[in-house]
Amino acid sequence: MKLHSKFVTSCQSIDEYDWQRCFASEQPFTHYHFINTLETTGCVTQQTGWQPCHLVLANDHQQVVAIVILYIKSHSYGEYLFDWSWADAFQQHGIAYYPKIVSAVPFTPVTGQRFGIADEFLADKAYILSQATQAINALAKQIDASMVQCLFLPEPYAEALQLNGWLKRCDVQYHWFNRNYQDFSDFLLALNARKRKSINKERQAIVKQGITVKTYLAEQLTDEHWQTFYRFYQATYMKRSGHDGYLSSAFFDALANPALGIAQRSALVFAYREGRTIAAALFFYDDDQLYGRYWGAEQVFNNLHFELCYYQGIELCIKLGLSRFNAGAQGQHKLKRGFEPVYIHGSYRIYQPIFADAIADFIEREEAQLTQYVAQAQTELPYKLSG
Structure with missing residues (x-):
C-alpha cells in the first residue's frame, strides 16, 4: 500500500466522517468537534502558540488511512509533560528550542489516540507509523524544528515509535479505580x-x-x-x-x-x-x-x-x-485519598545531534527515579492490607 501525505492547517480541512473513522474512540477529547472547536474559538491558533498542522495519510484511492494530530509550538505551555529544563539548556547553548512539533490534545493531560488509524488499516499499523514518521521528519526539516513530541499516547504506540528512532519517556499520574x-x-x-x-x-x-x-x-x-x-x-x-x-x-x-x-x-x-x-x-x-x-x-x-x-x-x-477516574495532572496529595500512581508516556524525536544523547540519558535516569518513586508511593496508599 502506497501512502500519500499532506499537512493541513485546520481541522475543518478534514472531513468529519474521515476524522471519526480514524479516531473512533469514545473518548471526548479526540472527537472531531472537540478539536475543531478548540481551533474555531481561538484557543488553538498560531497566535496562541498552537499552530494546527495535522498530518493526513491517504492511499492511491484517496481514501484517508490515518490522521496525526499535530501542532507547531512556539512555547511549552499547556502540555503537562514538562520540558522547560530542556528549553533552558538549548537557550544556554545558543540553540533555538522553538519551533517544535507536538502531537497532543491541547491543555488535556489525558492518554489517548494521537495517531488515528482507521480500523480497516490497523493490520498495517507498523508501516503507517513509519510513513507518518517520515512525513513528520520532512516537516521538521522544512521548518527547522528542534524536535517532535507525542504526548500522552498509549504505551504500545510509544513502544512502536521506538522502532522508528523515537525516545520513550515516562511520567506519573494518579488515578482512582472503581x-x-x-x-x-x-x-x-x-x-x-x-x-x-x-x-x-x-x-x-x-x-x-x-x-x-x-x-x-x-x-x-x-x-x-x-x-x-x-x-x-x-x-x-x-x-x-x-x-x-x-x-x-x-x-x-x-x-x-x-x-x-x-x-x-x-x-x-x-x-x-x-x-x-x-x-x-x-x-x-x-x-x-x-x-x-x-x-x-x-x-x-x-x-x-x-x-x-x-x-x-x-x-x-x-x-x-x-472503572477509572483520572483527576488530571500531578498531585501527590491524591495518594492518601485513594488515587493510585500510574505511568503515562510520551515519545520524542530529537533533531539536534548535540542534545540527542543528553536527552536520552536524562530520560533513562528520570525513569529509574520514577520506578523508585512509584514503589514508594504504593506503600503510602490508604487501602487495607490484603490477607
Missing part, C-alpha cells in the same frame, strides 16, 4: 481506619461551613451553568497564573450548544453557600473513564477543592458505573 463499589461509603470501607476518618473529617468540614453541593449531568445543564463555570475558571487562572486561562468564553459557549455534542458526556458540580454559587468543577466521561478537567472558586474554603474535584468525582464515577 472496584465495584456500591457507593462512597463502600469505598471508604476499603480504607484503613485512620484514612477513612481523615476523609470523613474533610467532608464534614464542607457541611460545617454551610456549603451544599449539587451535580448536574449534560442534559440538565443550561447556558447559565456554563457561563457561571467559565467565570470561576477564568478567575482561578487569573489568580494562579496571571491570565484568563487557555480556554475562551466562546469555547464554553460551544460546550453549551447541544448541536455540536461536545458536552454530551459531561457534568458540572456546583457548590453553594448562603444562596450564592461559590465554586464549580467540570468533568467529562466515556464508556470507561471519568475525567476531571477544570475547577474554580471565588474564594478559599477549607477542603472545598478536595470535595468538588475528588470526592464528588469518585461519587460520580461510582454512579455512572465507570
Whole structure:
C-alpha cells in the first residue's frame, strides 16, 4: 500500500466522517468537534502558540488511512509533560528550542489516540507509523524544528515509535479505580481506619461551613451553568497564573450548544453557600473513564477543592458505573485519598545531534527515579492490607 501525505492547517480541512473513522474512540477529547472547536474559538491558533498542522495519510484511492494530530509550538505551555529544563539548556547553548512539533490534545493531560488509524488499516499499523514518521521528519526539516513530541499516547504506540528512532519517556499520574463499589461509603470501607476518618473529617468540614453541593449531568445543564463555570475558571487562572486561562468564553459557549455534542458526556458540580454559587468543577466521561478537567472558586474554603474535584468525582464515577477516574495532572496529595500512581508516556524525536544523547540519558535516569518513586508511593496508599 502506497501512502500519500499532506499537512493541513485546520481541522475543518478534514472531513468529519474521515476524522471519526480514524479516531473512533469514545473518548471526548479526540472527537472531531472537540478539536475543531478548540481551533474555531481561538484557543488553538498560531497566535496562541498552537499552530494546527495535522498530518493526513491517504492511499492511491484517496481514501484517508490515518490522521496525526499535530501542532507547531512556539512555547511549552499547556502540555503537562514538562520540558522547560530542556528549553533552558538549548537557550544556554545558543540553540533555538522553538519551533517544535507536538502531537497532543491541547491543555488535556489525558492518554489517548494521537495517531488515528482507521480500523480497516490497523493490520498495517507498523508501516503507517513509519510513513507518518517520515512525513513528520520532512516537516521538521522544512521548518527547522528542534524536535517532535507525542504526548500522552498509549504505551504500545510509544513502544512502536521506538522502532522508528523515537525516545520513550515516562511520567506519573494518579488515578482512582472503581472496584465495584456500591457507593462512597463502600469505598471508604476499603480504607484503613485512620484514612477513612481523615476523609470523613474533610467532608464534614464542607457541611460545617454551610456549603451544599449539587451535580448536574449534560442534559440538565443550561447556558447559565456554563457561563457561571467559565467565570470561576477564568478567575482561578487569573489568580494562579496571571491570565484568563487557555480556554475562551466562546469555547464554553460551544460546550453549551447541544448541536455540536461536545458536552454530551459531561457534568458540572456546583457548590453553594448562603444562596450564592461559590465554586464549580467540570468533568467529562466515556464508556470507561471519568475525567476531571477544570475547577474554580471565588474564594478559599477549607477542603472545598478536595470535595468538588475528588470526592464528588469518585461519587460520580461510582454512579455512572465507570472503572477509572483520572483527576488530571500531578498531585501527590491524591495518594492518601485513594488515587493510585500510574505511568503515562510520551515519545520524542530529537533533531539536534548535540542534545540527542543528553536527552536520552536524562530520560533513562528520570525513569529509574520514577520506578523508585512509584514503589514508594504504593506503600503510602490508604487501602487495607490484603490477607
